[in-house]
Every structure is written in structure tokens, then in C-alpha cells.
Amino acid sequence: MDALNETRVTEFVFLGLTENWVLEILLFVTFSVAYVLTLLGNALIIVTIVFTLHLHTPMYFFLSNLSFIDLCHLSVTVPKMLEGLLLERKTISFDNCIAQLFFLHLFACAEIFLLTIMAYDRYVAICAPLHYSSLMNIRVCVQLVFALWLGGTVHSLVQTFLTTRLPYCGPNIIDSYFCDVPPVIKLACTDTYLTGMLIVSNSGSISLTCFLALVTSYVVILVSLRKQSAEGRRKALSTCSAHFMVVAFFFGPCIFLYTRPNSSFSIDKVVSVFYTVVTPLLNPLIYTLRNEEVKNAIKHLRQKQVFS
Template identity: 90%
Template structure:
């Protein structure tokens, strides 16, 4: 054990997205703008929902939680990535690397569970509207959100344990721009095949099962829309299409990365950009541009007429 402690890696070196200095500057400017838009867009959605009484419903309660998770999720990787784009040597300490992958999996898993819950919420609202107030109320919403954070914490603890239990004595170069379990465990000084299989059985299964549940719920919703009025179909399709866009952008990369043990592709870094950078900035655009209620609420919020909306409706 003493010998292992003496040779343990104390820091990791990122290869980053590219070694082209000009491209790094361009990426820094582009990602900086996207990160600022992510923060501003999601904070605006949260503020709009909090200060608009008519939006105090389960659907918008979940949407505000999604915005909060997106802020946290992007903040785990983006600041370090932006710092790396301006640094010749991109490093992170061992402890900070472990912390980064812990919070990465915590917020990613929480978002997976939340998107699944949001699909269930839409399923009940569209397919069983008369039972909706009893099935989905604010008490149930709070319980579901507590459950998703608990599930995300357990998942993240498992991933972190699988990572830190391995010995790291060199090399210390990670072919990525952030710490994640798959690229980190490949640097371990031992056979990681079993650990890789455990990762797939954990992360991969969660992503795949939740994705299949989401697809199934939306298929049921689409079938049930035949019994809806034209206006009902339009509103339901608008809401569901927004959810499906988010699901495709987030679940696609997760399934691609976490269902392949002991395998890595050069495209992995590009795919990772989608769920760590692109999805958090697109969520506010998707949910606001396609949602008339949110757009109207934002207009009233900007005009200082938030609480007037309740009496108008």
C-alpha cells in the first residue's frame, strides 16, 4: 500500500478538443457565448416561473428544475474547458478530477430521471386529464424531485467508487476535456474489464431504460391524440415535440458513450460536447420559443406585470 501511495498520480493532463491554437481561440469565444447564454437563459426561465403565479403548475415546476440542473451540469465542465482552451498545459488535480466526475454523473443522472418524469407528467395530462390533479399534484412533484436527486446521488457514488478503487500510477493523460469514468479508468494500472462492465450495467442501463420508457410514453401519447380536438392536438404536439428534441440531444450522446465498455472512438469528444455544452444552451430556446405561455409570462415579467397575469386569466 505504501508503494502504491508513493506512485499514485496526483494530477491528470487533458488533451483537450484540439491542439490548433487558432481553433482553440475560436472555440473559446464560441463556448464562452454559449455558457453565458446557458446561465442567462435558464436563470430567466426559473425567474419567470417563480414570479408568475399562473405557471405554478407541475409541468413548469419540473421545467424550472430542469433549468437548475442544466446550469449545474454545464458548470461542472464548461469553466475548466474554457480555462483549458487558453492554457498550453491543461491539467486537473486527482481530487478535483474525482469531484468533477462525481458531480457530472450526479447532474446528468438527475436530468435523465427528470426528463423521464416530465414524460410521465405529459402522459397523465394528455391521456388521463380527469385524473391528473390527483395523480400529479405539488406534493407528488416534490416527492418525485427528491427521489430523482436521491437516485442521482446513489448512481454518482457508485460511479465514483468504481473509479477511485482502482490504482493510478501512470500514465496520466486523458484524451478528453473533462474527467469522466470511461477515459479515467483506462489509465488505471490494472485490468479494468470488470469495472467497464459495471459501468455499462449502471450508466448504460439507466440511460437506455429511461430512453425506452420515454419513447414508449410518447408513442402512447401520439396514439391517444386521435381522440383530441384539433386545438388539443396542436398544444400537445407542441409540448411533446419540445420534450423529444431535448431527449434526442441528451440521451443520444449518453447512450453512445456509456453502452460501450472498454471502447473509445475519436468522435467521443465531439459527442460529449452535445450533452455538456449544446443541450444546456438549447433547452431554454426549445422550451421558450415553442411555448406561448412562457413567452407571454416573460413579456409580462419584463414589463413588471407579473402578478397582474393571474387576474387576466
């Protein structure tokens, strides 16, 4: 029993995305470009909002926080993945694996909560405009952001505790390119059915509850838009459609990965790539290409040579 309770595994080995070295080089170039573009795009949004006074509103305050979370979320997995694409043997120490797992869930959960808050912000702005300034003042916004980080931390601690309490005696091969709870607990040398169900209940309930809250808020918004003017409907639909696109791209993979028991679906890797690499890249594109205020602010700052 004492031997079983010890953590014997000191490192994990990733199988990665593919064993074809030509494809690995192509993926390395593709993901490197995507990583740099994502860093620049999200940094551009943050700088633009910070240096543009008329964007100092709750909506853009939350948008800048979303860009910050995307930068963090992306940097948890992509650098290690890029390193693995260049190495024949892709390894990570046990402690680093747990750290990666912790921060992955912290930033993912924080983004889920933030997207839900952003939907509430749009609901108040469109359905209760006369009370917007009192319901969504700067103090409330800061409190909401603090709450989402607290909630993300609690969720991540639960996931990490459920993972580390298991004994790992071998094997140590993870069929993925990063450490996440489902592929890691498969390697535990004990029955993980109950742990797996607890993990699904924790992650799945958060994803589904927030997603249903988001859908409900947008249904209410769409119904209320019938009373708006044509210009008001156009502006509200433009903002809400951009937000809903981000929600769909992020929540879809999360719900697929975390609302079912452990499995060995090969499509899991593709879905994981989508929500760890593609979604953070799409967010700045969606919010800048569809948002005239942000585009005009970027042009104005460029003329003032803020980016030079």
C-alpha cells in the same frame, strides 16, 4: 502489492479538444458566448416561472428544475474547459478530477430521471386528465424531485467508487477536456475490464431503461391524441414535441458514450461537447421559442420591469 494499492498520481493532464492555438482561441470565444447565453437563458426560465403565478403547475415546476440542473451540469465542465483552452498545459488535481466526475454523473443522471418524470407528467395530463390533479399534486411533484436527486446521488456514488477503488500509478494523460469515468479508468495500472463492464451496465441500463420508458409514453400519448379535438391535439403535440427534442439531444449522446465498452473513438470528444455544452443551450431555446405561455410570461414580466 502495497505500492500498487497506493494512488501515486496527484494530477491529470488533459489533451483538450485540439492542439491548434488558433482553433483554441476560436473555440474559447464560441464556448464562452454559449456559456453566458445558457446561464442567462436558463436563469430567465427559472425567474419567469417563479414570478408568474399561472405557471405554478407541475409541468413548469419540472421545467424550472430542468433549467436548474442544466445550469449545474454546464458549470461542472465548461469553466475548466475554457481555462484549458487558454493554457498550454491543461491540468487538474486528482481530488478535483474525482469531484468533477462525481458531479457530472449526479447532474446527468438527475436530468435523465427528470426528463422521464416530465414524460410521465405529460402522459397523465393527456391520457388521464380527470385524475391529473390527484396524481400530480404539489406533494407528489416534490417527492418525485426528491427521488430523482436521491437516485442521481446513488448512481454517482457507484460510479465514483468504481473509479477510485482502482490504483493509478501513471500515465496521467486524459484524452479529453474533462474527467469522466471511461477516460479516467483507462489510466489505472490494473485490468479494468470488469470495472468497465460494471460502469457500462450501471450507466447504460439507466439511460436505455429511461429512454425506452420515454418512447413508450409518447407512443401511448400519440395513440390517445386521436380522441382529442384539433386544438387539443395541436397543443399536446407542441408540448410533447419540444420535450421529445430535448430527450433526443440529451439521450442520444449519453447512450452513445455509456452503453458500450471503453474505446478510443475520436468522435467521443465531439459527442461529449454536444451533451455538455450544446444541449443545455438548446433547452431554453426549445422551451421558450415553442411555448407561447412562457414567451407571454416573459413579456409580462418585462413590462412589470422584473428583469430591470
